[in-house]
Amino acid sequence: MSSLSVWARRPAAQLVLVLLVVTAAAVVATAVSDNSSTPAAVTPEVVPVTETTVACPGLRSRRGFTESAVAAATPPTVSGVDQTDAGSGVVRTLFPRVSRERTLISLNEPGDRDAYVGRDGERDSVTGSASGALAPGFSVTQTERTVDGAGRGLASTQCQPTGTDFWFVGAASGVGQRAVLVLTNPEAATAIVDVTLHGRSGIVDAPGARGVQVGPRSSVSLRLDQVAPGEKVLAVHAQVRVGRLSAAITETDVNGFDPGGTDWLPAAIAPINDLVVPGVPAVARGRDAKVRLDIVAPGEAAVVTVSIVTPEGSFTPQGVNIVDVPEQGVASVDLTEALRGDPAAIVLSSDVPVSAGARVLLEKPDIFGDVLFLAAADPLDAAAVVPDNRSTKDLQTRLILTAPESAASAVITGFARGREWTAGRVSLDAGTTKVVTVDARKVKGKRVDSYGLVVTPSGTGPLYGVRMLDEEGPRGPLVSSFPLTTARLLAEVPEAFPKIVVGSAG
């Protein structure tokens, strides 16, 4: 003991002791350290949406020529949604004076669907709103069937929730191409919209498209062939500066005196680097199809790689696999040859954010054809709800589904007259496309030729799809389609916390 204390008095020994103590302290401190300041990721709570507002571009019925209908539906049951609350789901015409509005459709409970067919000359804007139990999945579509005349064709669109940023790719304002941008404002305040038009060589100078004012509860139609005439292809970017509204574009083509088809352009997703344009239809025997892909690069010039996903798998089309998109411009590429009539989705990969759309012209030799538009879409995160589907002798409802990356599957549920049924289960291998034709079904002993559909992705891989209406009319095909979009069913409630300094480093 004493020798130890003597030893401990030696400076060198003290030095060694101190070194040991400090090292030990540092090691222990580091080992027990719990000072990671990054909080663990949290999974937000999920609740059903309680209110949904959509706006449709509007009825445009004309007796003998155009049958214009809106249909609304709330899906019967959605997993995770406790539908015990009361609620309402109505579709009404939109008029600056509320007292003059008419209720077109009124839903009573989840699983209801109803349609309203416009009378002759009825040309009102339409808004749909649902609350409470009817809000989750509430969706409204608009379908127009014009059997004759310059606007011959089948057109359908999903009424958009009001928002502030809209992209449409693939409209045209050339000779015989009449594209109209319809801005519908269901709110009680004026909205102001800036519309930017991208043409082949960049932004098209269109002073008339700047600062468009849309009054409360009303709509404004902007004819693109007037504000920017002579453009073979246009990408339209509508940005709401003040307020909130819903936008849609309809295009009607004529070839001389012959109708060239009509349809609504579905809204494309905002520009990103990798995107999928689903829904190129199969070309039935005896038909021709022309497919043109349009890509807009809103910022820098883009180099886009194109690949195609068909039922047999995906491939890179020779000769058209690389597309150069000019700065702020739109590039088009004809994929007719590459597609060879197969149903497909077009997968794009770009070095800078781009958006895309496609125009498909289906026709029979020597008689009239019809046009349909596709757009870059988001994959289905959850169920998509389509209220208005038909299955008659001539008119088929098809779903064109694509799993571009990995295997995916979906459950297709039909509903009508208070009943629901499984209309199909689809599984797709990775990198394939499938077309599902939904059959008509008897409910309560009666055949329903008009019903709602819920497409619920059940696998893990991303699933893209469109709903297509395909009619073999006496004077040629009538077609229309729009992408399946995730219905507003559930909302993630982020955890909010107070923080004094918001928006800067720290």
Added chain:
Amino acid sequence: MSQDTHPSPMPDDRGVVAVVVAHDGEEFLPRTLAALKALDPRPDTVVAVDTGSTDSTPALLAASPAIDHVITLPADTGFASAVHAGVESVAHPTGWLWLLHDDSAPAPEALGALLDCAVDQPSVAVCGPKVLGWDEPRRLLEVGVTISRSGRRHTGLEPGEQDQGQYEGQRDTLAVGTAGLLVRRDVWDELGGLDRSLHFFRDDVDFGWRANLAGHRVVVATSSVIHHAEAMARGRRVEAPRDPHAVDRASALYTLLANGRTSTLVFRWLWLLLQTLVRALGYVLGKAPREAAAELSAVWTVLLRPGRLWRARRERRDRKVPARSLRSLFPPPGQQVRQTFDTLAGSLSIETDVHPSTILESGPVEEDLDSFVAAGSGRLGRWVRRPGVLLFAGLVAIELIAWRGLYRGGALHGGAMLPMPSGASDLWQSYTASWHPVTLGSGTMAHPSTAVLAVLATVLLGHATWVVPVVLVAGPPLAGLLAYQVTRSFGLSPRLRLWIGAAYALNPVFLAASAQGRWTTVLVGVVAPLAAVAVARAVGLGSSGRGDRAISVRATAVAVLLLGVMLALAPLLIVPFLGAAIALGVWAPSPRARAVAVVLAVGPPALLLPWWSVVVSDPTVLLLEPGVPLVGESLAPWQAVFFDAGGLWSAPWWFGLGLALAALVAVLRAQQVAPVRAALAFLGLCLAWALSVDTITVTPDTSAQPVVVWSGSVLVLALGASLVAVGTAARGGRMRLQLATFSWRQPTFAAVAALALLSPLLWGVTWIDRGADGPLDRGSANPLPAFVRAQSALPEQIRTLVLEPADGRLAYTVLRSRDAQWGDIETAPPVDRLTSMNAVVSDLASGRGSAPVDELVSRGVQYVLAVAPVDHKLEVALDSAPGLLRVANPGQSSLWRVELAAGRVTVLASDTKREVLGSEVSGDPVAAQVQVPGAETDRLLELAELADDGWVATATTSDQTRELPTPTASEWAQRFIVGAAPSDVAMVVDNPWRRVLLWAQLLAVVALVLIALPGRSRPDEGAV
């Protein structure tokens, strides 16, 4: 001045009568008498006047052959009376009078030179010699005197100025000192001699002034030399007026007012009164009540005695020349300011030069390079060549280079830093406020660092935004300079101290703190050396001799103040402080040191008194420095051993390896050298504490996220301690190693020394290389759009909800008319009071539809801002929220307006009907003053602030004023029940308890400052 005005006959002989006034002058008389004897020529008659001396003076005078005869007068006879008596005792007429003191020894040729000067020029009536020091025969004391506007006796010489012939020749002056004054007898009689009412002081100035006014010249002949002990002025003569200061001031005022121009008399009187009062106040602050009383008594005896002044002016009414023509004889107006400044600079340099050297007796103090003061060389040149100054200049240069990224406009923010409010008054208001308008409001006591900040901002003339740049730029160099100065008392060589200064200034903690905007840490580092000195003096280390106790009390006060400031800036220092105080108490060398240790343990925390209410409710704040909690890469605690405070934006840890190794090696000397032992112990304490806090995160009540504890301030102290340890251990090390036999030691120590020298070098390079910015930035910090800000300042006092997604969660704040600013972090409302607000924000951001618009409006939220880059999901959710409309995209952020009108004060007629009331706009962002319109029933008045007992609403209706009751059901917001009649309602927060604590704190600080202020130690220079 022609001869015509002096008709008096030229004295044909050199009949000179010398009058020597003596009083208890045995110390000086032998030399004076010898000098008188050696005079050539000699005066014709030498009269000695002894004013009641009690020592051997009468005997010396009587025995001296140089004295012709001696007159003895009573002890209370003044100098003037003594001279008059001496003059009158000479019966025969004389041409000249020569006045001498018992402590003034004229040079042999002094009288001759004076006579030469005076006789040759008939206009000269008074002639004086050049006065040199008694013991320092080359030191200039006087070449003529004059008087400043404040009555100060002014010689025009610098203190300690040496005679190098720079004033050679003859010059006109206002007056000459009475020691060696030669005056023509007729002029003496004409003027009535010295004014008998002036005792001891200013009699010479008054006499010269009168001579000048009477049209005679007063000159100094520098060929005549006299050595003067100035015994009375220097306190070497025991006999002095009972209250020399009072007599001095009274004489000064009397002289000025008696001789000054009539036209400006009233103005001058007022000026002197004001000046005297200010000086009295200054003396009170300087803890010199007797001097203050003396000033005031001067007012009484002179300024308020118009009769005495009137008599004096009547005696002087016979003026031959206009006062204006004498202007050149007075000191220029700027003289006094300059002199004051010089004195101040001198006292500062004395502070840093002398005080540290008296604190520690760790060995013989070496003759430093910088302590050599060359006599007579240029003051500026001397100053610039000091190593400390060179070190400071170099460090400032490095700092200015490092600061390069921040030379632009805009508020300093980023990292831990928030923009400062614009003025010191805002800071004071924030510190003393009972309610803080942060998000939904809180009554939390402000952080004590706000008070420090407010003091600094006040010192910087109210520019609160200057404080942090000044601290961050000037702080490290100043810390280095202080470290250099303070270590002087350890007897280290200047080179070693330069290394210490550089290492301390450039240390990586300062670098990381600068980059992170942690000005508090830098300021702690600046204060630390001063606090160390104060503590050392307080415990009486090394001091000896008289006045110890006073020094210790003062130093204790300073130490408590400085430690209190450090605690205010970095509360987590409380642990090392308490630890050190306990160690001091246990191992104290004396009972007094033990008492000091207790005071040092209790005092500084007690100084933060009002803030302890916060600590009691949430002790975690003790661990946190003020400022924005930083999220990011966390530090591996072991790096603290190498003085690396934060993995964030610092130098590589191994740059500190050299210093850490050197500190380790210093252990070898711990047994022999006490300072090494003390410094190492403190280093160990700090290091242990830093390692402990580095391992944890804490979540204070005001934060929803865990906060990594910043141990930088502790590490700064650790680093300082290690520098002291290494420095003192290395003292004389080279010699010891040279003497020892060669072994492993020499190469090892050489290597460690080289590494240790490398540390500051590497750190300095890092400073220059990476710059002081980082997260710290300048510019606009996430501003509200201008129109929203403008609208927020309107009577409705609307707010904006600001959102930012963060790792799947959503951070939010509620802004009023200003952005977040310094102090908001600490005064934010407790997170658990905001749970209902959290739910509202979650609901809003979910986009599920029914937006909680009512809830937003009830919280005064009119706008919702999503900061850039805007999360797409959030944007979609808000775009779809009913009742919320997009307004604009200011910059890259998105803004929505709530469609219902919102405001801070609302009246609830029913549950759904809400009416916004405009509040009168005033400077106070907290109080609300509204007019409530009449209604049929009682209603609820809702103030969109978190409910708090402190809120008081007073309603004034047409017939009465009363306090409004609060409803029993509690809500998140503060509500009152307001009656049916229309009324004016004023709502304020009252927290009397806090007010009491703040006053107590103020009193404590003022008391400490008064105790800490240096007392008067030197006699007034104006005294003669």
